[in-house]
Amino acid sequence: MIVTTGKTVSQADMKEAQRLAENWGVVFQERKKRSFRKWVQETNEPIYVVSKTGDKLYHPHSSQPFHFHPSMAWLRVQRIFKGYNDPMAEAMDLKEGMTCLDCTMGLASDSIVASFITGKKGYIASLEKNKYIAEIVRKGLQHWEEERSTFNQAMRRIVVANADYFDFLKNQTDEAFDIVYFDPMFEQTVESSVHIAPLRSFANYETLQAEQIKEALRVAKRKVVVKSSIPNPHVEEMGFVFKKRRKGASFGFAVMEKKGNRYE
Numbered sequence: 001m002i003v004t005t006g007k008t009v010s011q012a013d014m015k016e017a018q019r020l021a022e023n024w025g026v027v028f029q030e031r032k033k034r035s036f037r038k039w040v041q042e043t044n045e046p047i048y049v050v051s052k053t054g055d056k057l058y059h060p061h062s063s064q065p066f067h068f069h070p071s072m073a074w075l076r077v078q079r080i081f082k083g084y085n086d087p088m089a090e091a092m093d094l095k096e097g098m099t100c101l102d103c104t105m106g107l108a109s110d111s112i113v114a115s116f117i118t119g120k121k122g123y124i125a126s127l128e129k130n131k132y133i134a135e136i137v138r139k140g141l142q143h144w145e146e147e148r149s150t151f152n153q154a155m156r157r158i159v160v161a162n163a164d165y166f167d168f169l170k171n172q173t174d175e176a177f178d179i180v181y182f183d184p185m186f187e188q189t190v191e192s193s194v195h196i197a198p199l200r201s202f203a204n205y206e207t208l209q210a211e212q213i214k215e216a217l218r219v220a221k222r223k224v225v226v227k228s229s230i231p232n233p234h235v236e237e238m239g240f241v242f243k244k245r246r247k248g249a250s251f252g253f254a255v256m257e258k259k260g261n262r263y264e
Contacts, residue, residue, distance in 0.1 A: 001024065001026040001027070001045060001046050001047075001048060001132070002026065002027050002028075002029050002039075002043065002045050002046070002047045002048070003017050003018075003020050003021040003024070003026055003027070003028045003029075003047075003048045003050065004017060004028070004029050004030065004031045004047060004048070004049055004050070005017050005030070005031055005049065005050050005051065006031075006049055006050065006051030006052070006053065006056075007031070007051075008051075008052070009031075010052060012052075013050050013051065013052060016050050017050040020048065020050065020135065024131065024132075026048075036049065036058050036065070037058075039058075040058045040059070040060050041060060044060050045060070046058060046059050046060070046132070048132055049065070054067050054068055054136075054139070054140060054143070054144075055067070055068075055135065055136045055139055056136070057132050057133070057136060066133065066136065067136065067140075068107065068136050068137050068139065068140025068141070068144060069107065069140075069144075070107075070109065070112060070144060070146065070151075070155070071107050071109045072109050073108070073109040073110075073112035073113050074146055074151065076109075076113050077112070077113060077116050077148070077151050077154075080113075080116070080117070081148075086113055086117070087243070087252075087253060088110055088113060088114075088225070088227065088253055089113065089114070089117050090243065090253075091225050091243045091253035091254075091255055092114075092179045092181070092223070092225050092253075093222070093223075094114060094117050094118065094179065095117070095118070096117065096118055096119045096121060096122065097118060097119065097121040097122050098118050098122050098178040098179065099118070099122060099123040099124070099125075099176075099177045099178045099179070100114045100118065100122070100123075100124050100125075100177060100178060100179040100180075100181060101125050101127070101172075101176075101177040101179070101180045101181065101219065101220075102114065102124065102125070102126040102127065102181050102183075103127050103165035103168075103169070103180065103181060103182050103216070104127070104128075104165065104181075104182055104183045104184055105126040105127055105128040105133075105134070105137060105160065106128070106133070106137075106183065107137065108126055108137050108140075108141060108155075108158060108160075110181065110183055110227070111124050111126040111158050112141075112151075112154055112155055112158065114179075114181075115154040115155070115157050115158050116150065116151060116154035120153075120157070122157075123157075123159070124157065124158050124159065125158075125159045125161060125177070126158050126159065126160050126161070127160075127161050127162075127163045127164075127165050127168055128160065128161075128162055128163075129162070129163065129164050129165070130162075131162045134160055134161075134162035135162075137160060138160040140155075141155040141156065141158050141160065142155070142156060165182075165212070166211075166212050166215065169212070169215040169216060169218075169219050170215055172219045173219075174218055174219070175218075175219070175220065175221040176219050176221075177219055177220060177221065178220070178221045178222045179220060179222055179223060179224075179225060180216040180217075180219055180220040180223075180224045180225075181224075181225050181226075181227075182208060182216070182224070182225070182226045182227070183226075183227040184206070184207070184208055184226070184227075184228070207234065208226065208234075208235070208238070210238055210263075213238055213239075213256070213263065214263050217256065217258060217261060217263055220258055221258060222257075222258050223255055223256060223257050223258055224240075224255070224256045224258075225253055225254070225255050225256075226240055226253070226254045226255075226256075227251060227252075227253055227254075228242075228251060228252065228253075228254055229250060229251050230242065230250070230251060230252045232254070235254050236254070238256075239256055239261060239262045239263070240254035240255060240256050241254060241255055241256070242254045242255075243255060
């Protein structure tokens with residue numbers, strides 16, 4: 001991993017890049033007008049770029065850099081404003097003031113929607129195992145601006161943690177969150193968003209296991225929800241039940257209730 005700065009370099013950007021490189025124990029190098037595309041191919045190393053327009057992450061095996069964007073969250077919130085239901089929120093039975101642990105943050109689209117619905121009295125914690133992705137998304141959530149202030153406020157309220165979700169779950173008290181949520185990065189594409197594609201080079205493709213679900217159930221007060229491509233025999237064999245999906249959708253939301261589950 002190499003940490004550097006963007007084309008227009010401020011003193012603040014330089015200090016931030018050096019700080020991140022030191023914290024992560026990786027190399028800081030000045031860009032010196034090099035092309036990122038050529039540089040990443042020459043070194044065969046990922047390159048993290050600190051920029052006032054938003055940090056980016058280049059990968060040798062990805063044609064586009066990863067950067068923060070609200071992605072589908074903005075469109076989903078607009079639909080909510082028009083009176084449509086959100087399938088994820090329906091599966092969670094999400095209400096104002098509830099708490100939710102998003103174990104697989106990615107671009108934080110689901111966390112943003114959850115934060116918007118739960119509002120100021122709610123609490124959304126979002127976990128990301130990859131520290132570089134966590135940093136980019138954390139900054140993006142704090143600085144991205146859309147035309148609706150309520151959407152921006154929803155982004156600002158999300159608490160991001162760079163953590164492995166299993167380790168995090170094991171350190172939580174019983175029933176610490178109303179909902180525990182997983183959106184694993186399955187090999188089969190669930191979302192075709194151009195913003196998701198660069199994430200795949202850095203994603204964790206770990207498959208959910210029964211011991212992790214047991215911990216999630218202990219931490220959840222109400223239910224555990226998994227977003228998945230359909231069909232998914234592995235998810236169903238663990239005891240999850242898919243909610244009715246939208247016509248034509250390639251994915252759905254599988255639910256395991258706190259009460260009456262097979263792990264009690």
